[in-house]
Amino acid sequence: MNIAVVGTGYVGLVTGVSLSEIGHTVTCIDLDRQKVDKMKQGFSPIYEPGLEELMTKNIAAGRLFFTSQHSEGFKEADAIYIAVGTPERFDGTADLTYIKAAANDIAEHITKQVVVVTKSTVPVGTNDVIQNILSAGTDVECEVVSNPEFLREGSAVHDTFHGDRIVVGSSSEKAAKLMDDIYAPFNIPIFHTNVKSAEMIKYASNAFLATKISFINEIANLCDSLGANVEDVAAGMGQDDRIGSKFLNAGIGYGGSCFPKDTSALVQIASNVDHEFNLLRAVIDVNAHQQALPVHKIKEHFGGSVRGKKIALLGLAFKPNTDDMREAASIVVSQELILSGAEVVGYDPIATENAKKVLPEIMEYADSPEEATEGADAVIILTEWDEIKQLDLGLFTEKMLEPVVFDGRNCFDLKDASKHNIVYYSVGRPSVGKVAEKV
Ligand SMILES: NC(=O)C1=CN([C@@H]2O[C@H](COP(=O)(O)OP(=O)(O)OC[C@H]3O[C@@H](n4cnc5c(N)ncnc54)[C@H](O)[C@@H]3O)[C@@H](O)[C@H]2O)C=CC1
Numbered sequence: 001m002n003i004a005v006v007g008t009g010y011v012g013l014v015t016g017v018s019l020s021e022i023g024h025t026v027t028c029i030d031l032d033r034q035k036v037d038k039m040k041q042g043f044s045p046i047y048e049p050g051l052e053e054l055m056t057k058n059i060a061a062g063r064l065f066f067t068s069q070h071s072e073g074f075k076e077a078d079a080i081y082i083a084v085g086t087p088e089r090f091d092g093t094a095d096l097t098y099i100k101a102a103a104n105d106i107a108e109h110i111t112k113q114v115v116v117v118t119k120s121t122v123p124v125g126t127n128d129v130i131q132n133i134l135s136a137g138t139d140v141e142c143e144v145v146s147n148p149e150f151l152r153e154g155s156a157v158h159d160t161f162h163g164d165r166i167v168v169g170s171s172s173e174k175a176a177k178l179m180d181d182i183y184a185p186f187n188i189p190i191f192h193t194n195v196k197s198a199e200m201i202k203y204a205s206n207a208f209l210a211t212k213i214s215f216i217n218e219i220a221n222l223c224d225s226l227g228a229n230v231e232d233v234a235a236g237m238g239q240d241d242r243i244g245s246k247f248l249n250a251g252i253g254y255g256g257s258c259f260p261k262d263t264s265a266l267v268q269i270a271s272n273v274d275h276e277f278n279l280l281r282a283v284i285d286v287n288a289h290q291q292a293l294p295v296h297k298i299k300e301h302f303g304g305s306v307r308g309k310k311i312a313l314l315g316l317a318f319k320p321n322t323d324d325m326r327e328a329a330s331i332v333v334s335q336e337l338i339l340s341g342a343e344v345v346g347y348d349p350i351a352t353e354n355a356k357k358v359l360p361e362i363m364e365y366a367d368s369p370e371e372a373t374e375g376a377d378a379v380i381i382l383t384e385w386d387e388i389k390q391l392d393l394g395l396f397t398e399k400m401l402e403p404v405v406f407d408g409r410n411c412f413d414l415k416d417a418s419k420h421n422i423v424y425y426s427v428g429r430p431s432v433g434k435v436a437e438k439v
Pocket residue numbers: 006007008009010011012029030031032083084085086098101102105119120121122149150151152153257258
């Protein structure tokens with residue numbers, strides 16, 4: 001099949017490349033010419049494990065193309081995917097500017113009958129808006145299908161090939177059949193529903209996962225006060241099939257380009273129909289508190305002030321295996337620490353260049369965990385990169401005078417931490433070191 005993908009961000013590029021890998025001829029379109037030039041040569045503009053290998057392979061096989069011209073991309077297309085951003089606006093609603101622009105681009109440039117597939121996360125009812133733009137802008141017949149995306153950054157390629165389900169929302173049997181044909185080689189169950197339900201499945205899924213995280217973080221905070229260990233609590237809960245063990249990792253909350261914006265958007269979608277989504281508001285509040293937790297803990301350790309202290313942040317991206325800094329906890333933590341008079345140095349294996357664009361200018365950056373830790377008064381672990389999880393805790397005793405570590409991702413075993421002469425705080429687990437002795 002001939003497929004065009006509008007927008008080559010995390011979703012568009014991974015989708016386009018994966019569809020070419022299963023045999024379709026795919027043209028990825030992006031407004032950003034620099035990006036397009038890079039991609040034509042097989043370089044991915046984003047860090048995503050496994051992606052570049054598939055790009056070069058399928059470019060060489062003559063199945064994968066890149067262009068900044070919509071007319072060129074749409075020429076032969078049987079299906080056009082919309083995968084542009086739907087960022088959060090200042091009031092929490094989803095900004096549909098790029099979606100509407102993409103729909104107008106399609107209306108302007110299509111010359112043959114096509115199915116328009118919305119991959120972007122859009123509020124319930126948006127596909128009707130897209131259909132209206134198309135109907136008003138072109139006489140060419142086109143049907144709109146909602147096909148929300150569930151991939152995670154950092155494992156996007158794997159998730160695309162091994163998803164639990166593909167959701168297709170459509171009011172046309174013909175369009176639904178075309179989607180079945182496109183996805184057949186993936187061999188993943190396809191769930192068919194109507195357009196609005198498909199749109200809602202995406203928000204409900206992200207909101208539910210965010211709720212699971214905030215729930216376990218609240219339990220972790222209780223464990224902290226009551227002396228229980230949240231890891232054991234989550235393991236014990238997770239053995240119940242009805243609860244499940246996934247997404248019960250306590251830590252410094254969720255970041256990224258989707259949970260924060262999609263939870264806010266769903267609260268707004270609800271308020272449009274006079275529904276107060278109190279549960280989701282609480283999930284968002286808990287997360288805001290959780291992202292700032294390392295700052296509170298470290299201040300408490302130093303008697304209320306971090307003025308003049310050198311603090312090393314290990315891991316800056318919102319999660320491991322990505323260079324994405326959107327809504328990363330490191331943004332809140334670095335800003336708060338710097339405002340409180342601390343000297344902050346950051347280290348990330350991949351995201352440093354993107355971090356420099358969003359973290360306070362005064363931040364410094366190190367090229368290794370060792371360099372970041374040298375002479376630090378405290379270390380805060382913000383992202384559980386393998387490289388960070390595999391550090392020898394002896395590093396902290398070697399590089400720091402009085403080692404204090406706040407582990408926001410529970411990377412280390414408490415028994416291991418207790419073998420070293422460090423003060424070790426984590427989330428929802430007993431502290432180790434001098435502080436623990438004091439209690
Ligand atoms: N990032 C993720 O892991 C996931 C994102 N989503 C959703 O997918 C959508 C896309 O997200 P990302 O890939 O993160 O976005 P992104 O912001 O990384 O990429 C969007 C791309 O679209 C391009 N673009 C914008 N308007 C265009 C137009 N008219 N024609 C051609 N190109 C255009 C931009 O230049 C940019 O490269 C969002 O709605 C998001 O909520 C869904 C699941 C996972």
